[in-house]
Amino acid sequence: MSIVFPPTAAASAATTTMKKKKRDHHHHYKHNGSIIVTIKNRIASVVHHVLFLIHRRRQLFPLVSTASGFLLLFFVAFSLLSTPPPLVMRQHHRHRHRHHLLQHQSSFNIGVTVESNFDQDNIFRIPKYGGNLDRDLWRTKDSKYYYGCSDPSKNFPRANVKTHPNRYLLIATSGGLNQQRTGITDAVVAAYILNATLVIPKLDHKSYWKDTSDFAEIFDVDWFISFLKKDVAIIKELPKKRGGRNLTPHNMRVPRKCAPKCYYSRVLPVLNKKHAVQLTKFDYRLANKLDTNLQKLRCRVNYHALHFTDPIFEMGKILVDRMRMKSRNFIALHLRFEPDMLAFSGCYYGGGDKERTELGSIRKRWKTLHVSNPDKVRSLGRCPLTPEEIGLMLRALGFGSDVHLYIASGEVYGGEETLAPLKALFPNIHSKETIASKEELNPFSSFSSRMAALDFIVCDESDVFVTNNNGNMARILAGRRRYFGHKPTIRPNAKKLSRLFMDRNNMTWVDFSSKVQTHQVGFMGEPNEGKPGRGQFHENPVSCICEDSEAKAREGLTPLLIPQKQTNEFLNLGEVSHQQRKDNSEVTTDDDWLDMDYLDNAALLQGKDVHTESYLDNDSLLKPDSFVVEELFSD
Template identity: 35%
Template sequence: MKLYYQSHRGRSALAGLLVLLLPIFFPTLFSPFSHASPSLFSEWNAPKPRHSRLLKSALQRETSNGLQSDLWIPLANQGWKPYAESTSATTLPSESNGYIQVFLDGGLNQQRMGICDAVAVAKILNATLVIPHFEVNPVWQDSSSFMEIYDVDHFINVLKDDISIVKGLPDEFSWSTREYYATAIRDNRIKSAPVHASANWYLENVMPVLQSYGIAAISPFSHRLAFDNMPKDIQHLRCKVNFQALGFVPHIRALGDALVERLRYPPSKISLGDNYLREYTDANDKQGAGKFVALHLRFDKDMAAHSACDFGGGKAEKLALAKYRQVIWQGRVLNSQFTDEELRSQGRCPLTPEEIGLLLAALGFDNSTRLYLASHKVYGGEARISTLRNLFPLMEDKKSLASSEERAQIKGKASLLAAVDYYVSMHSDIFISASPGNMHNAMVGLRTYSNLKTIRPNMALLGQLFLNKSMVWSDFQQAVVEGHETRQGQIRLRKPKQSIYTYPAPDCMCNA
């Protein structure tokens, strides 16, 4: 169905007509376009392996002991360490200039960046920050609040010497709610904050609002503070928020610790439906701690549709994704003008479960590797994951590791589910992501800060390798190993315009 990937006007028009007419003639096929449920197409038509030649060799692979042991060696000291504290020991002014409210959209990790920036803006303006409000996520329909995800008392206490933070507004400002700003234009709402605004922009445009009304509500706020040309103390404060102040609530940490324990020291288990009867090994058997890889497999329908790539599900899948793209993204997916081959050769297609499995196998991970699958809904369900599971039969996730009782507090809450994945991933021996995104960026930054091994897939190289259908396993493996030698957690200094949260050196770290 190249109709959806060509730039010719005639073909694009015909494709658009098909997208509009198909739901009319086949309404039952197009009704279940829920963000949270996998497409029925992918369940009816289980995708066949796209790289069967490589897959056959990977399933028969024999990993050398040297290659396997090298993978698990922790990163050597690279000469960088986190700043212990802000270099300037400032004290809070006696009076605040007013209250700052921010309304954050996006998922867990986009909101996390927004929180860090909100603290920085409050510091710039000498304002009191109101605990940020999280918008309902339009994709996952999640209404989780800041206090449901993060330990708010810890957050306030860590930052008490930097800015003033309140959990709620005093009575005289109780009118300042999300609903209030949704009903009309309000003079104290800032809607004009440019992307990556400077500190001076806030002093010139938001400070007068604070002085006039005593409160300023900034929405939208995502990516509304620049990464460059910021005072050092502001940069250090952003780092402090991200790496020290934002701790998860106790029950998230407790569940995360339990999952990490079960990954490192697998108990014997007897399946009892959705629960497990677990018999833990004796403490004396725990002298050799197990290791595991955390794999962030962001392969949901939203990502698949937005990438405009072909994932091997046939005509039905292409039609389903095209319809989703038209309805949800309304023609804003610019990548759709390129062919699938062009997108893959440019590294612009997320890796499928099959492809990330082949990457891991080529790097040297064998079928005894314990894999933690950090993911929400995988597009195509178990049928899509089965190839990855065949390569790595010791693959686990939240559902397989935790009982239904343990999952009860996070059930149906996408942000809390993501928080558990975040927590387990930051405690893994190795982290790898199947596609760039906010989770990938957040984890790369955190693990750089802590000098932990993180494999960053070379997307362009892999795209070109997977397009070569005649490549034999030995050549594929050699190309993969060579192409990832310098992509396993080595320090990469932040370049202009790059995120401080993805590249914490040198803003958050010093060269010891």
């Protein structure tokens, strides 16, 4: 159903003013034209009268003849150099105006009629206010019937009865804060699979992000160990050998999406022999699909065990409180639009030769990248939305110009010029730098992961979370917000929206907004949006979302799931047993594009197999290109 947004008073006034200016211009021209015609007629009359007198009296003098010739020449020249008829001028003006629109397709005049590129009758009017929709913008439907459930089952073996006394697992994380978070979560599960004691993970100090923070400087290490003590034994450092010598771990690497059988066959024999193994570059090294009990362990780690340190938490709380002081509800936008990301993505944003030259020079850093096909990348929905496109999407979904936005972003390609369309649509834009003083941010500003943690807290606490990308922060926050009450989380359906944005100047705003709302069904953070078993588990933790069937029954609604007869627990959404899956492979694969990160997407577009890797003990032997690319686009 199309939503009709009535023009505002400002829009009507602006339209009337524009029409009045056109009428005034036309009347002014007609007045000037009348004066010119009058002058021409008088000159012609004078010349005609002089010639008539000369002819009758036959008193021809050379001086008079010369003067007459001069007057005739003057009359001809004046006629040729005079202004063209009004109709021609209006046609020429219309042509120039149309050419201007073709060069500048952005529609930033809020509430003002914007002329279509191809059809004079096609009007794209952006309303100042979002309009009245048949839903609550700040809540998801039916969220009260679902809740996070990650407690272990009664038959889940505990750490004190299964941990081998002489097995120690270490991991070295990779990438930005949120990619490292996925590695920490999976490391706990890997230690459980191997019946090993986990040593507190090492954070990445060498990547693109250049952050020297240790685990204990970002996360509450004592809480982490205490909360998980029944699941996995965790220690802060390796014990010494008998005699006081240090125990040296053996470095190795496992494939991405390594299933439990993969750990049994590749890691366990080495662990039994060396007693201590460090898994390097530990990011997405555990299968996406696991047994339900292991998935629940993932949730306990990610949503309950990983707490930020008190300084980070307190500063994050201050930022949230200040946003609440500005507005009862607010949107948090995670905006990834850095020059490096755009260059690597291979997308084109209409900046002409300047954009092609700038991003092309950056793209040359990665010698393994082929020439991109921007149209193909965009058609697959792999191009991050621009700030303007995010703003148009939010307005089409019903959010008005009075809404306050918190932006979590790095460097934006094009700077303020790129952000201007978004600010025109939503003037109330904030960031941690604008709502906190430099002195308040000083303890964090030199550490990218700690600054990212502050943004994480504000985005997590926001009433609506929006992203223009499918990176790790967007995925983890999407899963976390589902687990803690299905708070609205808007992920653009970029594959469908990309063509709509390109064609927006050829349709009315009502048609545009209606199509945006249709395309975004299933991408708003509602319960049961994702199909069980599809997508990244961190983004859609279906094994940890339970349905309150009794609450539904009390309100006369039909439960989707049938309670288990043996216990009072409810069946988990998307729960599939290990036997039912019959998956005997060591390395799992997923067909969903939403599973892939930016590096994997680019590799697939170039015809490469993202699951073919070298599992070397020495990280230095790997090509540096692969490290920088993954680190840059991980969060």
